[in-house]
Amino acid sequence: PLVSDAQGDLSSTAIRAALSAGRPEEAARMLGHWHRIEGRVLHGDKRGRSLGYPTANVGLGDLHRPRYGVYAVLVDVLEGPHAGRWRGAASLGERPTFGASAPNLEVYLLDFAGDLYGASVSVALVAFQRPEAKFDAVPALVEAMARDVTEARARLAAAGHG
Numbered sequence: 001p002l003v004s005d006a007q008g009d010l011s012s013t014a015i016r017a018a019l020s021a022g023r024p025e026e027a028a029r030m031l032g033h034w035h036r037i038e039g040r041v042l043h044g045d046k047r048g049r050s051l052g053y054p055t056a057n058v059g060l061g062d063l064h065r066p067r068y069g070v071y072a073v074l075v076d077v078l079e080g081p082h083a084g085r086w087r088g089a090a091s092l093g094e095r096p097t098f099g100a101s102a103p104n105l106e107v108y109l110l111d112f113a114g115d116l117y118g119a120s121v122s123v124a125l126v127a128f129q130r131p132e133a134k135f136d137a138v139p140a141l142v143e144a145m146a147r148d149v150t151e152a153r154a155r156l157a158a159a160g161h162g
Contacts, residue, residue, distance in 0.1 A: 010030045011030075014030060015027050015030050015031060015035075016064050018030070019035055019064065019066040019067065019125075020064075020065075020066065020067055021067060022066070022067035022069060022128035022131070023128065024066065024071065024125040024126060024127065024128055025126075025127065027125075033124075034074065034124035034125060034126060035066065035124070035125050036122045036123060036124050036125075037058060037060065037063065037092075037105055037122075037123045037125070038058075038120070038121065038122045038123070039058040039059050039060070039061065039105075039120070039121065040058070040059070040118060040119065040120055040121070041056040041057060041058060041116040041117055041118060041119050041121060042057045042058065042059055042117075043057070043117060044057035044104070044106070045098075047098065048106060048108065051138070051141070051142050051145065052142065052145075053108045053142075053145050053149070054108070055091075055106040055107055055108050056075070056106070056107045056109065056116045056119075056121060057104055057105070057106050057107075058104070058105040058106075058107065058121060058123060059104065059105075060103050060104065060105060065092075065103060066092060066125060067092075067128060067131070068092055068093035068094070068103070068131065068132040069091075069092060069093065069128055069129065069130055069131040069132045070089060070090065070091050070092075070128075070129040070130050070132075070148045070152075071089070071090045071092060071125045071126065071127060071128055071129060071152075072087075072088075072089060072126045072127040072129060072151070072152035072155040072156050072159075073087075073088045073089065073090045073107060073123050073124060073125060073126055073152070074086070074087060074088070074123075074124040074126055074156070074161060075087075075088050075107055075109060075121055075122070075123050075124075076121065076122040076123075076124075077116060077119055077120075077121055078119070078120040078121060078122060079119055079120055080116070080119045081114070082112070082114045082116060082119070086109045086110065086111075086112055087109070087110045087111075087152070087153070087156045087161055088107045088108055088109045088110055088112075088123075088152065089107075089108050089110070089129075089145075089148045089149050089151075089152035090105055090106060090107040090108070090123060090125075091105075091106045091132070091148075092104075092105050092132070093132035094132070096132060096133070096134035097133075097134050097135045097138075097141050105123060107121075107123055108145075108149065110149065110152070110153060126155065126156060126159055126161070127152075127155040127156075127159065129148060129151050129152065129155070130148070
């Protein structure tokens with residue numbers, strides 16, 4: 001590596017390793033900013049809405065995949081009537097409770113009501129909360145989602161985004 005700091009070498013390999021291990025804070029320290037996933041909000045199965053947690057679905061393309069799981073996130077909506085920064089909880093992975101599918105990023109925006117279909121968004125991974133999990137029943141998933149949202153609020157507030 002050409003660059004290092006008091007905590008070690010700074011390299012693209014080290015950044016990818018931190019993201020693969022679910023350590024977005026470490027990756028952010030090396031990058032100088034939060035790692036972001038950018039894309040357009042796509043139509044999904046609308047399962048989140050039926051569970052009480054409507055999500056913005058963002059395709060991942062060919063980018064390096066951070067560790068699958070749930071994250072506290074900051075979402076910049078880059079255009080449209082809801083443009084601005086929003087706090088959220090996101091699930092990155094294959095949605096194993098409903099059968100394997102193509103990897104996807106599903107973002108629940110806190111305190112948001114509106115339609116983001118087609119909007120460009122930039123999702124910053126702030127804190128890893130837990131690994132992706134398969135639930136035996138939908139009620140267990142909904143309970144976990146409620147805990148995830150509560151934890152995301154707390155983690156974002158602790159990071160100065162309350």
